[in-house]
Amino acid sequence: MTGPRWRSETLAVRAGYDPAGAANAAKPPIYMTSTFAYASARQAKDIHEAYFDGTGPEVGGAGHIYARLSHPNLDMVEERLASLDGAEGAAVFNSGMATHSAIALAHLRPGDSVVFGRPIYGGTNGLYTGLLPGFGVHHASFTDGCDRADVMSAVEAALAAGPLKLIVGETPANPTAAMVDVALLVEIADTVGARTGTRPVVVIDNTLLGPMMQRPIDLGADLCMTSLTKYCGGHSDLLAGGVTGREALVAPLRLLRTTLGSHLDPYTCWLMLRSMETVHLRVERSMDNARRLAEVLRDHPKVASLTYLGFLAEGTPARAVYDRQCKAAGSTFSFAVVGGEAEAFRFLDRLELLRFAVSLGGSETLITHPATTTHYAISPEERAAGGITPATLRLSVGIEHVDDLIADLSQALDAI
Ligand code: PLP
Secondary structure, three states: OOOOOOOHHHHHHHOOOOHHHOOOOOOOOOOOOOEOOOOOHHHHHHHHHHHHHOOOOOOOOOOOOEOOOOOHHHHHHHHHHHHHHOOOEEEEEOOHHHHHHHHHHHHOOOOOEEEEEOOOOHHHHHHHHHHHHHHOOEEEEEOOOOOHHHHHHHHHHHHHHOOEEEEEEEOOOOOOOOOOOHHHHHHHHHHHHHHHOOOOEEEEEOOOOOOOOOOOOOOOOOEEEEEOOOOOOOOOOOOOEEEEEOHHHHHHHHHHHHHHOOEOOHHHHHHHHHHHOOHHHHHHHHHHHHHHHHHHHHHOOOEEEEOOHHHOOOOOHHHHHHHHHOOOOOOEEEEEEOOOHHHHHHHHHHOOOOEEOOOOOOOOOEEEOHHHOOOOOOOHHHHHHOOOOOOEEEEEOOOOOHHHHHHHHHHHHHOO
16 A cells, blocks of 8 residues: 555555455454464575565565564554655664664765764764764764755765765754755765765654654655654654665665664554554644644743744745755754753753653653753763753653643743
8 A cells, every 4th residue: 555546644544554464354463473484495495585685486475584584563564654754665673773773884884984964863973973983984964954065064074084875864853953954965965976986875864753744755865764763653652763765775774684683573563553543643733732832932031942843934044944844843842941951950840741751752742851861972062063052951742731731831931
């Protein structure tokens, strides 16, 4: 069930599962098995050939080998995610970071370089600035993903260090919802390719909006990475990640996942399929709530600034990129209280309903203090470059009654 015939809301419920293949069960069974029986010795050989070489009579068949390689529930989630992203293929992993790590390991070799934007999620920053330099991989970063000169200066710095293999844009970026122009990154990748003979792969991290509100593949990205832990999982009770794109780029990531052992297990896949059915409803409600909360924050005397995408000023480059790329403003953004860490902490400790926890995209409203939590491991200078100060708070708005959220937010702000 893919293709232009069905809309995303329909695909979210139906894509990836056909009852005919499972005793006509209307909903997907969970295939709790680690291994799969072969029908014959010949078929065993053919299934291995199909999996490892992509050739032979079992290509496209339902044959599985061992759950770390693939299993029926994983196939279902991958087909559903690919259809939502409008992509040819998908590979699903046991976390967003497992997904980022596989992409990095597939494309970067000692001496190569990677470019990414700031701000960036702390875990991704750790991968590129903490782990990979130990394997001889260089990195450079830009801070204005809508400005060609700024992105190009990072690209030139990366090229001076070694062949540029990956350009990574997190957009909207965590936690400030900063915009990165996907078409700009693609144009720059093409330019680098023409100049050096090696075209970097453009990876867009779509976690902050998810497949319902932004489709990076349609915008020209090579790979769309999403932490499915967030909006697709949607209930803060599981971890998962996915990457979509052309099958030629995605298939090697599935093979690499087999080596890394970072597949998503059958039960979590089943939970994911179930959650994806309602992602549009949750996202729409949380976005309605987010707009109301953003309005309250904008008008509150204890709030110094706000990064809600719905308020991006007309005529700015970020607004133009937003209008081109995003279907709506989402429900994760940040704001700064008047003052610094002490005021932010006082506010957090007064909250009764809003839950102080990392993560985002769940049914409940979560708030966090990036400088001391999600982005703690990033140096203060790099945090500042990404617009994160000691007064910054990140809000992921959930689906509770909006008046209750406003009441709690207001009383805690008043108490600063
Ligand atoms: N990308 C972004 C933008 C994130 O916010 C996160 C987690 O918060 C990740 C990637 C990593 O995802 P996971 O926690 O599922 O590993």
